[in-house]
Amino acid sequence: MRILFTVPYVPNLVRTRPYNLIRHLAARGHEITLLTVWSNEQERADLEPLQKICHKVEAVHVPTWRSLMNCLTVLPGKRPFQSVFSWHEKLVSNYNGTSPFDVAHVEHLRGSKYGLYLKDHTNLPVIWDSVDCISHLFEQAAAKSGSTMGRLRSKMELGRTQYYEGWLLDKFDHVLVTSSQDKKGLLDLKSPTVQASPISVLHNGVDFKDFEIDNTLEREDDTIVISGKMSYHANVSMVKFLMDDIMPLVWQKRPQVKVWIVGKDPAAEIQAWDEHPCVTVTGTVPEIRPYLQKATCAVTPITYGAGIQNKVLEAMACGTPVVTTSKAVAAIDVTSGNELMIADSAENFAEAICQLLSDREQQTRIGQAGRDYVEYHHHWNNIVANLEQIYQASIEKSPAFFSHETQS
Numbered sequence: 538m539r540i541l542f543t544v545p546y547v548p549n550l551v552r553t554r555p556y557n558l559i560r561h562l563a564a565r566g567h568e569i570t571l572l573t574v575w576s577n578e579q580e581r582a583d584l585e586p587l588q589k590i591c592h593k594v595e596a597v598h599v600p601t602w603r604s605l606m607n608c609l610t611v612l613p614g615k616r617p618f619q620s621v622f623s624w625h626e627k628l629v630s631n632y633n634g635t636s637p638f639d640v641a642h643v644e645h646l647r648g649s650k651y652g653l654y655l656k657d658h659t660n661l662p663v664i665w666d667s668v669d670c671i672s673h674l675f676e677q678a679a680a681k682s683g684s685t686m687g688r689l690r691s692k693m694e695l696g697r698t699q700y701y702e703g704w705l706l707d708k709f710d711h712v713l714v715t716s717s718q719d720k721k722g723l724l725d726l727k728s729p730t731v732q733a734s735p736i737s738v739l740h741n742g743v744d745f746k747d748f749e750i751d752n753t754l755e756r757e758d759d760t761i762v763i764s765g766k767m768s769y770h771a772n773v774s775m776v777k778f779l780m781d782d783i784m785p786l787v788w789q790k791r792p793q794v795k796v797w798i799v800g801k802d803p804a805a806e807i808q809a810w811d812e813h814p815c816v817t818v819t820g821t822v823p824e825i826r827p828y829l830q831k832a833t834c835a836v837t838p839i840t841y842g843a844g845i846q847n848k849v850l851e852a853m854a855c856g857t858p859v860v861t862t863s864k865a866v867a868a869i870d871v872t873s874g875n876e877l878m879i880a881d882s883a884e885n886f887a888e889a890i891c892q893l894l895s896d897r898e899q900q901t902r903i904g905q906a907g908r909d910y911v912e913y914h915h916h917w918n919n920i921v922a923n924l925e926q927i928y929q930a931s932i933e934k935s936p937a938f939f940s941h942e943t944q945s
Contacts (some may be wrong), residue, residue: 538928541638541661543572545623545647547580547596548587551766551801553670553847554715554741555644560590561744561921568592570638572651574599574623597628617697619671633658640664640928646671646698649705656708662931665709666739670722672699677841678770702726706733709769710931713739713924716868737927738870741847742917747826748854750908754830759894760795762832762857764825765848767803767818771841775808778838778883780816786816786887791894799828829855833900834893839865840887850915853877853907858900860889869914877903878911 540562548556548571571593575581576599586595603625608618629651639883641661645668650725652663675698678691703726706712712734714720720736727733763779765772776798787794794815798807801821813820822828829835835852839862846865853859859877866879873879878893880886893899 538639538925539568539570539637539813541570541572541632541636541641541642542591542653543628543643543648543655545574545645545651545652547573547575547583549580549583550747554666556587557744557917558642558734558921558924559587561917562924563581563590565921565925566856567925569707571595571626572909573597574625574628576600576604595628597625599623599625615697615700617646617671617694617701619646619694619698620649620701620840624650629658634660636661640932642666642928643709644668646702648703652709660936662935664713664927665705666713667702667705667719667723668713668715670702670714670719670726672702672726673719673722674771682824699726703728703731707731709734710935711927713927715739718868736938737923739924739927740915740919740920741850742915743847743850743853743854743911744917744940745912748829748851748901750856751826751830754827756833756900757795757831758833759791759793760797760832761890761894762797762799762828762835762852763837764799764828764835764852767798767800767807767820771839772800773807774802775803775838776810778840779836780810782883783838783886783890785837786883787890790887790891794890794894797828797832799825808844825851829857832857834858834860834890836886836890837861837865849877850911852909854915856904856908858893858903859907860885860886860893862886875903876907 542559544555546552548559550556554886559569559571569592570593571587572595574597584594584596604622607621607624611618611621636659638661641655641663643663644666650667654667656663673692675695679695702723706723706727714723717738717830720738759886763776784796796816798810798818799822803818803820809820810816829852835857837846837849839846841864848858849861849865861877861879863879863882871877878889880889
């Protein structure tokens with residue numbers, strides 16, 4: 538297939554969903570033309586590996602000032618700032634009329650305006666990958682974000698996002714989300730008079746070439762790792778919960794326990810923990826895998842979020858036992874004590890950490906069960922095979938396909 542793949546930010550190893558969908562689609566023989574926007578030099582540098590994977594990469598610079606100006610244009614109306622944040626007409630202005638592509642794939646609410654343009658100006662079937670129900674995420678952030686500014690921003694955007702996500706549901710040929718919870722969240726926003734487009738759950742995956750177990754690395758005793766983009770509001774709240782509420786209880790019982798906080802752009806309140814003798818804040822690292830494979834266990838005390846947490850899947854893929862909250866694994870079918878350990882209160886979470894750190898047999902058993910689960914349910918090859926079927930079904934339903942069949 539010839540796929541026009543639009544992402545409103547540069548795919549990379551951190552933005553793992555579009556990066557791996559593109560990479561595995563290309564590996565399976567599909568021709569990918571990537572449309573994307575970049576806002577800084579790091580994102581511009583991230584384009585280089587994509588040019589080796591894709592048939593063609595078209596990228597437009599959208600600096601922060603332009604994103605802010607875009608947001609001002611929708612301030613008087615109902616549309617959310619997210620819907621125009623990454624917009625630049627130059628990216629799609631050349632795509633009009635009959636297209637040489639078979640299907641268009643557009644990611645995220647930030648990319649939805651590009652999808653609407655392609656629906657209006659080309660004959661392509663357009664797949665919108667919503668990824669998460671952003672309204673559900675903002676609803677939680679408005680109540681639980683550790684940042685006052687974050688709560689205010691989410692409250693201001695929530696009503697707009699609820700309206701707009703519901704409005705978008707019949708505008709595309711197919712809609713994708715990462716979990717059944719996000720599918721329900723979107724359908725709850727639908728007007729009773731609207732017939733929504735087909736919505737499919739397309740899970741996130743793990744590339745097992747990137748997260749193979751390395752038996753040459755020895756795990757360090759009494760070491761826990763927490764990972765993610767450390768400027769993201771949900772991750773900041775996660776680290777705050779760990780360090781303020783959970784770790785004091787752990788250190789009462791096991792004062793030698795070390796914490797590795799691994800991820801790019803740590804917020805100032807996270808960076809401050811680097812002064813603690815038992816805490817390391819790494820900032821950006823070349824690879825997350827060595828930290829996951831050397832730690833005794835990984836922790837993800839998520840207090841709010843949406844979709845499937847990649848950080849949980851990646852740790853499980855490394856054979857690292859995970860302690861997490863029920864919120865973080867609501868989208869996957871796992872049992873506490875089998876594939877991982879689940880605890881929600883600070884007291885129960887601290888107890889689970891201490892129990893795991895003191896029991897090597899349990900570490901090995903849960904780590905292996907977690908690895909087996911992810912390999913069976915979240916292998917990118919299987920996920921991309923499902924995506925191919927969705928593409929094909931949308932192509933066969935499109936007017937362009939019927940026109941071609943008639944001419945044949």
